[in-house]
Amino acid sequence: MQYKTRKGTIMIKKDTMDKLIPLLYQTSCGQKLVKLLTLPAVSKAGGFFLSTSASTLFIDPFVRRNHIKMSDYQYCFYKSYNDFFTRKIKPAKRPVNQNPDVLISPCDGLVSVFEIKDDTTFTIKHSEYSLTSLLQSEALAKEYTGGTCYLLRLCVDNYHRYCYVDEGLKGINHTIEGFFHTVHPTAVDSVPVYHENSRSYSLLMSEHFGKIIQMEVGAMLVGKICNHHEKARVFRGQEKGYFEFGGSTILLFFKKDAVTPDIDLTGNTNSGYETKIQMGESIGRRTY
Numbered sequence: 001m002q003y004k005t006r007k008g009t010i011m012i013k014k015d016t017m018d019k020l021i022p023l024l025y026q027t028s029c030g031q032k033l034v035k036l037l038t039l040p041a042v043s044k045a046g047g048f049f050l051s052t053s054a055s056t057l058f059i060d061p062f063v064r065r066n067h068i069k070m071s072d073y074q075y076c077f078y079k080s081y082n083d084f085f086t087r088k089i090k091p092a093k094r095p096v097n098q099n100p101d102v103l104i105s106p107c108d109g110l111v112s113v114f115e116i117k118d119d120t121t122f123t124i125k126h127s128e129y130s131l132t133s134l135l136q137s138e139a140l141a142k143e144y145t146g147g148t149c150y151l152l153r154l155c156v157d158n159y160h161r162y163c164y165v166d167e168g169l170k171g172i173n174h175t176i177e178g179f180f181h182t183v184h185p186t187a188v189d190s191v192p193v194y195h196e197n198s199r200s201y202s203l204l205m206s207e208h209f210g211k212i213i214q215m216e217v218g219a220m221l222v223g224k225i226c227n228h229h230e231k232a233r234v235f236r237g238q239e240k241g242y243f244e245f246g247g248s249t250i251l252l253f254f255k256k257d258a259v260t261p262d263i264d265l266t267g268n269t270n271s272g273y274e275t276k277i278q279m280g281e282s283i284g285r286r287t288y
Contacts, residue, residue: 003110003274006264011276047082047224050245055081066157085245086226089159096163096237096280100208103259103284104236107162107250109154110274111283113261116147116253131253134215135201136176144213146256150283153274154248161242162216162250163279167235168206173227175200200225204234208286213253216241237280259284 002012049055058081063070072093078084097104105111116131131141131149154160164170176199201215216225225248227241234240261284268275277283 003276004264004268005276006281008264010273047244050081050085051083052080056084059084062156068157082244086160086242088161094159094279097282098236100166100236101286102282103209103286104163104165105152105277105279105281105283106165106214106240106252107152107154107160108158108278109152109250109276111153111265111277112151112269112274113265113283114149114151114269116144116149118145134199134251135174135213140213143211144253144255148254148259148261148284150252150254150261152250152252152277154243154250156245159279160244160248161279162240164204164234164236164238164240165212165214165252166204166206166208168204168212168233170229170232170234171203171205172230173200173202198225200227202227210255210258212258213251214240215251215253216243217249217251218243257287260287 002010004010056078059078062068062084072089074088074090076083076087078087131144132138135141198218199215201213204212204214206212216227218225224244225241226244228239262282265275265283
């Protein structure tokens with residue numbers, strides 16, 4: 001997997017999933033296994049195990065393999081693997097840009113940015129997606145024609161809590177049930193991932209960027225989405241929720257002329273690279 005840092009450095013990250021995913025999605029036996037793994041009962045069983053004390057055996061090997069700097073996180077005695085996976089970082093390690101004209105990233109991850117085209121479809125990882133089918137609302141999708149989509153893909157070693165990108169009034173959570181499939185790029189070539197995944201979205205009437213849609217997408221096996229609020233007054237940098245174990249994705253949708261993406265993100269996306277970012281960093285600016 002190749003991506004760019006904000007300094008423009010190209011990084012290559014070795015991922016054990018690079019070998020597993022093609023076997024799951026590009027072989028007949030693998031595809032049968034995927035159907036089994038994505039059954040709700042299997043997901044629930046996996047989630048149950050990862051919430052047991054026995055699952056703590058996987059914590060230390062995971063930390064070593066992914067070179068996670070645990071001193072960045074708040075000290076805690078972890079009762080389960082999910083308890084570890086949803087650990088909280090020290091606030092000083094994720095400073096939030098408080099300039100109201102700056103759009104901040106809601107999470108750690110790898111970001112790409114796309115224009116939402118006139119026909120309400122856009123391309124993500126070589127697959128075309130309909131905004132209408134994502135939201136299951138043709139009327140809402142039409143409001144964002146000509147706007148901007150940010151796709152933020154979290155890897156398993158990222159911080160898996162996420163925040164609000166601006167202050168404003170948040171609406172209710174709209175939950176769309178679905179099967180869990182991995183958000184790994186190879187899988188997207190074979191399966192219309194966001195049509196299959198469980199997802200949740202809400203509208204934010206923001207102070208500085210208009211009406212924003214933020215969507216969280218679960219992934220294969222568990223990928224549970226845990227949002228804290230229904231209707232509420234929320235603030236920039238305030239924690240919105242977290243993902244339990246599973247690679248995960250957040251999408252942000254903005255109306256036309258609401259935001260101008262940072263130029264490095266646009267350039268990297270156009271060149272076929274994702275860009276590594278952290279929660280609270282600038283990913284765009286308010287358009288006047």
